[in-house]
Each structure stands twice: as structure tokens, then as C-alpha cells.
Amino acid sequence: MKKIWLISTVGRALAVILCVMTAVFFLIRMVPGDPAKMILGEYSTPEAVESMHHALGLDLPLGEQFIRFVKTLFTQGDTGNSIINGTSTRELIADRAPVTLLLIGMACALAIVIALVLATLAATHKDKLLDHLIRIFPTVTLGMPIFWVGILLILLLSVHLHWFPVGGVGEGWWGTLYSLTLPAITVAFSQIPTLVRSLRAQMLEVLESDFVVTLKAARLPSRVILFKHVLRNAALPTLILLGVNISYLIGGTLVVEQVFGIKGIGSLLFSSISKRDFPVIQGIALYCAVSVVIISLLIELLSRWLDPRTKGKP
Template sequence: MIPYLLHRLASAVATLLLASLVVFAVLEILPGDPARLMLGLNASPEAIETLRTQMGLDQPVVVRYLEWLYGMVTGDFGRSLTYSSPVIDLVEERLAVSLPLALMALTLSTIIAIPVGVFAAARRGRPADTVAMGLAQFGVAIPNFWFALLLVYVFAVGFRLVPAGGFPGWGETWSSHGQAFQALVLPAVSLALPQAAILARVTRSAVVEVMGEDFIRTARAKGLPQRIVLWRHALRNALIPVLTIMGLQFAFLLAGTIIIENVFYLPGLGRLIFQAISQRDLIVVQGVVMLLVASVILINLMVDICYAVVDPRLRDGR
């Protein structure tokens, strides 16, 4: 297992370095002067020259890249021109919203999808399978922003069970934690159900494929109950594609929730990127994008480790 982990770790580091080159190069290939682009056309030459010095644009490209990379490693993502605050502080503030939201959505998606996928696989070709996969297809087709607006209309406007938008912060008391949790319920549900539909279809396909293997027939020949065959033998051996989709979904939920965060007025990472782009704050865009790329690579590395846990062949080097 050690060679497998070392190989995956080396691959993750190489991918991270390549991604840093791409992200840094985006600022270099922008037409015109980045400092003038950030300050606008009416900025004075003195202000533009000061910003160029702050951004290190008066230094060679290689020196700027190495200094920027060193700052990424040490946690110095630069300083936002719009917010007059270090980018890392903005990220920590917004991550307090995006990370719990992503975890809630992924947990809810997994709780719904895996039982539905196993249920459909156990009844392959029957009406129950058709209904379950039909609902899953419907969930894939529904735009999540439309579903979010529907949830707001029913549960926030109609029944008044949860707030329609905004985020009060986590605070320090249990009541403030409860209010913050309630503010994330509808966004988590609106994100989770479309993802659950995708995960259910993948789980069903993976379990159906495993159900035709020899070890499943052997388990049935031993007289094991269908429940044990499905959950202990079939599902465990079908987990690799399921874990892959879960890793991709968590990365999407962490970084790709711009529309949902704008629907519910949540101050998350997605909304921070959207605001930074609209305000031409390139330092924030560059730093946050690199951080999200690193998080995606880290999630994929964790998924690879989970592969080795569920598949003994990887631990044996096969």
C-alpha cells in the first residue's frame, strides 16, 4: 500500500504545480496592464504605478511566480484591493459558510442516493427499478436554482419553517448555531437532491455490474440472505465508482455553488469569486481559484486513499 500512496502523492504534487502554472499564467495573458484593469480607466498614473509595485509587476515573470508560489505555501494569498483585507481572511470567513453547506449537501445526498441505488439494483427490470430511476432522471433534469426557488416558496414563504435567505453567522451560543443551521437547510437540500439523483444512478449501475460476478453467486449458494449479499458483498465491491462521483460532487459543492449562494444570499466562496470578478479584484480571483484547485486535488487524493481501503488489490500493489 505504501508504494501506491507514494505514487498518488507524487501525482497530486505534480498536478498542483502544473495547476499553479496555469492559474498564474492567466494573469500574464490578460490583455493590457493588470493594474490598470483593476483600477479602471480613470486611475491616475501614480496609483497604477503603486499597484504595479505592490503586485510585483515590475519584476521578472519567474521571480513573480516563485514569490507567488511561496506565498501560497506559507498562506500569504495577497491583499484584496476591494476589501482592503488579506485574501486568506476573506477565504476563512467565506469558508465558514461553504464548507458546512457542502458537507450537509453531500451527507444528505449520500443518505438518499446509496439506499435508492441499491434498492433499484436489487429489483433490476421491475417496476420499482423503473420508478426509482425515473425519479432519478427527473432529479438530474431539474435545474437546481429553479428547485431552490420552489423550496423557498413552499417552506420559507408558505409554511415559514426556515428563513428564505441570508446567513446570521455561527455565533457562540447554541441558539445562534441553530439559526445558522436553519439558514443552510434549504440551500443544502436544493444542492443535495440533484446530486443524489446522479449518485443513485451510478450506485445502481455499479451494483448491477457486481451482482453478476462469481463471488456473488458463491455467496448466494452459501445461503446468505439477500440483504447480506447486497450490503456486505455487492455494495462494498461497487464502491470505487461511487467514491469517485462523491469526490467530484464534494469538489463541486465546495466551489461551484455560485448560483445557489446568490439565490439564498449566502456569503460563501462561490459568491466571493463572483464579486471579485465583477469588481476586477484579480488578486482575490487568483488566490481563491488556486485554493479551490488545491482543495479539489486534495479531495481526489483522499478518494484514492479510500480506493485502497475498499479494494485489497491496491493495497497489495496489484
């Protein structure tokens, strides 16, 4: 049973990666703009553009370009060299990846901690003032564009209060963490509302269940009931929701990097899109898809471990 589940899960993951790889390859070539003219300039001659097309392999049929792309990907673990500067896509992404991965990790951790605190307070103070205030928070913030939230936080916490730098990445570990705190809060803002709403609803449902009533009758401490039993049973649907939203979190991180002037994968992506640098765009999309699939797989494994119905099953 476990082998069948694992095989099907890995099969779905590979299918998603293959679909993303194919879609990105063909869709990016439908976007107006010629990489050769981007390199040679606006006043380049038709002969020079044709020669550049041949050098870049853009004069080949799409099918042959796709086969070459797939072959390069599987033999070199790369999507090719950058059209603009000739550097390996893998090297370009690897150079920018650490700051982006750190930002994603910080944002995810903040979203989980803040959502956990708010949902617990709301569920344990049902229909009281604190519960109503916390329930208003997701309603107000859910429709806010993430870049707008970032600009507001910069104006409030950086420009007026001077608590955080306006943008960029500081030096050293402490400087890096300090400078990424505000961007991480901005990215977490996009995930907190849905997580709070889901976790609060699940906690209320568990608090009203028969086994919790039995535990209360047995006079177990409220803290033990809440953290050992209620949270564990309520966390499963919210954890699955986080796995579903992880792609939005990664996408939001790439946008927030532009707002805060962080030289991560996001700035590389937008720069490559403006220059029609196909290999770099394909590489970023593919690596992001692989990251989403791996994280979703880990969350699915954790969900099975938390689900009491799967305990002891093969």
C-alpha cells in the same frame, strides 16, 4: 509497491496544484478590467492609475509578478494582500471558509445517503414500478442548472410552504444547520443522479454474480447479503465517481451561496472577480484546488481499502 503508489499519487497531486496555480495567475490577468481603476474610480487620472499600478506591483513584467507570487505563497502560505482593502487573503478566506466547508460536508453527506437509499431500492425492485420511477429521476434532474434548482426549491419550500428560510445563515449551531439544509439539498441535487445511476448498475451486476448466488444457497439472510457483501463490492466504482465529481460539488456550492445569499467563499469569489482583486481570486482557486486534491487522495485511499484485490498487498 505501496511506496511507489504513494509517491506517484502525491506527485500527481502536486502537479495539479502547480498547474492550477500557474493557470489562474495568468488567466485572471487576461480578463478585461483594471484593478487600479476599480479602486480609484472611473474618473481617475492617468497619473493616479500609473501610481496605483506601481504601488500594487502591476507595472512589473508578468514573469516577475509570477515569481513574486510564488515566493509569497511558499514563504507566507498566502497569495498576498487584497488589492481592494489590503487584508491578507488568507484571513479573508479563513473568515468565510467555515460556512462553506459545512455546506459542502452537508451536501456530500445528503448526496451519499439519498443515492444509497434510491439505488438500493431500485436494484432490489428491478424492472418494477419503483425501479422505473427512480430511474426516471436521474434522467429528469441531470440537465437542470443548479441555480435554477435552488430558485425552485426556494419558491416551493421557503416561500409557499415556509419550511426553510429564504436565505442567509442563522445564529448558533442549530440555526446554522437549519438554514443550510435547503442549500445543501440544492447542491446534493447535482450529484445524486449520477451516483444513483452508477450505484444501481453496480449493485445489479453484483447481485447476479456467482458468489451472491452461493451466499443465497447457503441461506444467509438477504439483509446480510445486501449490506455486507453487495453494497461493499458495488460501492467502489461509485466512490471513485464521487471523487471525480467532487470538484463539481465544490463549484456548485460556490454558485448556490450566491442564490441563497450566504456569505461564504462563493460570495467572496464573485465579489473579487467583479473588482479584479487578483490575490483573493488566486487564493480561493488555489485553496479549492488543494481541497479537491486532498479529498480525491482520501477517496483513492478508501477505494484501495475497499477493493478486495488490494488486500494483503504491500
